[in-house]
Amino acid sequence: MTGAVIDSPGTDRAQDTARGDHAAHVEQTLLQARALIESTVSLYRKRPAGGPEGTHTSVAVLRGTLNELLGEARHTVCxxxxxxxxxxxxxxxxxxxxxxxxxxxxxxxxAVADGSLARLSAAGGSRFEVRCSEGQLRDTVVVDGARALIRAVPGVDSGAQATLVTDTAAVRALELLFAGTWSRCRRLDDHLALGPRLRSDLSRRILERLRSGQTDDVAARELNVSLRTYRRNVAEIMRELGASSRFQAGARAVELGLMQQE
Structure with a gap:
């Protein structure tokens, strides 16, 4: 008879430590990537416009740059x-x-997740994927890990400027940051299938309190709603998620990208 192999508690602790170290390393790498991107954008924006890596403000001019970038794509477009x-x-x-x-x-x-992207995805087949993010993004186009166009935040960074970046390290950092965000986001089809209630800020805040194990009384006070209103919202969220328990609702919310996995 073949005996079963059972990991010892020490093995489990070692595996947990390794996973924790890996997660910390990934997080640190992403933070470094973000810092590199921001510094690169600032550096490029200070350069005189007009060259191949200049700053563009007109969408008409950007169209030509985007058309050139996408036309050169051979492997990946992010x-x-x-x-x-x-x-x-x-x-x-x-x-x-x-x-x-x-x-x-x-x-x-x-704000951009609509039927037009769904149709674009359907027309592109398996080579075309769309995901939806609740977090902060910056308009970015990265082609083949070699060139990228980064758009400034409208109303914050000098209107709606965009910068063409060809620095290898900066473009790779952009790809890394994109990949990290991508892995935590939900598919567009899943997002569009969600009811308006589940996409609301109130639902997200309620789900966060369900996951943290807060009592209904405390959660209702923090959200400044009555206990009755809070419990009604919890019941409606669970029904839309098809969950039979609050724990299951939290797991389903993470699966759909409504909350980030801890």
């Missing part, structure tokens, strides 16, 4: 879109013209 504006519409239009071959991944904010 796109992050933050708002439903002319820039986003231009990017989505040009994505339909990307030649067959490269794998396209689009990460969009909830």
């Amino acid at each position: 796109v992050a879109l933050t708002s439903a504006d002319e820039f986003s519409a231009t990017v989505k239009e040009l994505l339909t013209e990307v030649p067959p071959g490269p794998h396209v991944r689009v990460l969009c904010a909830t």
Whole structure:
């Protein structure tokens, strides 16, 4: 008879420690990548405009740069879109013209998550993926890990400027940051299937309190709603998630990307 192999408690602790070290390393790497990106954007923005790595403000000019970037794609295209504006519409239009071959991944904010991206994904088949993020994004297009276009935050960084980046380290950092965000986001189809209630800020805050194990009384006070209203919202959230318990609701929320996994 073959005996079962059982890991000792020491082995479990060692594995937990290794996983913790790996998670800490990934988090530190992403923070370093973000710092590198921000410093690179600032450096490039100080350069005189007009060169191949200049700063562009007109969407019409950006269209030409984007068209050139996407037309050169051979392996991967990573796109992050933050708002439903002319820039986003231009990017989505040009994505339909990307030649067959490269794998396209689009990460969009909830304001951009609509049927047009779903149709774009369906037309692109398996090589075209779209995910939705509740977190902060910056309009970005990265092609083949070699070149990238980063758009400034409208109203914060000198209007709606965009910078073409060809520095290898900066572009790789952008790819790393994109990949880290991508892994934590939900598929567009899953997002569109969610009811409006589940996409609301109140539902997210309630789910966070359910996960932390707060009592209904404490959670209701923190959210400034009556206990009756809080419990009614909990029941409706559980029903929309198809959950039979609060624990199951939390697990389902993480699965759908409504909350980040701890």
